[in-house]
Amino acid sequence: MTLKDRIIDESLKLFSVKGYINTSTTDIITAAGTSKGGFYNHFKTKEELFTTALSRARKIWRDKNLVGLDEETHPVDRLQKLLENYRDRYLADAHTFPGGCVFMTFAVELAGQSPGLAAEVNEGFVRLRRMIKRNLDEGKSAGQVDPAADTARITEIVFSGLMGACVMFNLNHSRRNLNASIQSLIQTLREIRRDDGAARAGSHKK
Secondary structure, X not given: OOHHHXXXXXXXXXXXXXXXXXXXXXXXXXXXXXOHHHHHOOOOOHHXXXXXXXXXXXXXXXXXXXXXXXXXOOHHHHHHHXXXXXXXXXXXXXXXXXXXXXXXXXXHHHOOOOHHHHHHHHHHHHHHHHHHHHHHHHHHHOOOEOOOOOXXXXXXXXXXXXXXXXXXXXXXXXXHHHHHHHHHHHHHHHHOEOOHHHHHHHXXXX
C-alpha cells in the first residue's frame, strides 16, 4: 500500500468516528504513520483529501453494495439484494468504517457547517434514490411490480428507511434492530412484487 492510500484509508476511519471537521491533519498524520511533509506531498489541503477520500468511500460503497445485483433478473430481487448487502457487507465492515457509515456522518455534520462539501456528499444520496426508483419503474413497465404501486412513494419509504436504519446502527450498533429494519423494507418490496406468470394471469382477468 502506498503512503497516499494509507492516508486515505486512515482518514476514512477517523472521519467515520470523529467526522471531517473534528479530525485534524495531525490526527491523520499520526494514524497514517507519516509526517507533515509526507501528508502535504500528496494533499495540498485537508479539503483536497476530503474529495479524494469521498471518492474512495463511494468506490467501497459500490463494491460492497452492488455485488450480485447483476445476477438478479427481477427488480425487486435486485433491491432486496442491495438491502441485504447494505446490512451484511457494508454496515458490518467495522474495519473500514469503525464509526459506521461515513456518508451519514458527513451528511449530519456538514449540512450546517460546510454547504459546499455537504452538496458533494448529497450527490450520492440523490443517485441512490434514482437507482431505487429506476428499478421500480422498470419492474412496473415489465409487469414485475404491482401496476397500482406508487413507485415514487415506495422509493421514499425504502430510501428513508435505509437512511434511518443506518443512523440508528451508527448510534447503537444493534444488529438485531438493523436486521428488523431491513427486513421491514424487504417485506414492503415483496408486497408489490409480481412474477411474470402472476402478471399475465391478472391481465387475462381484465
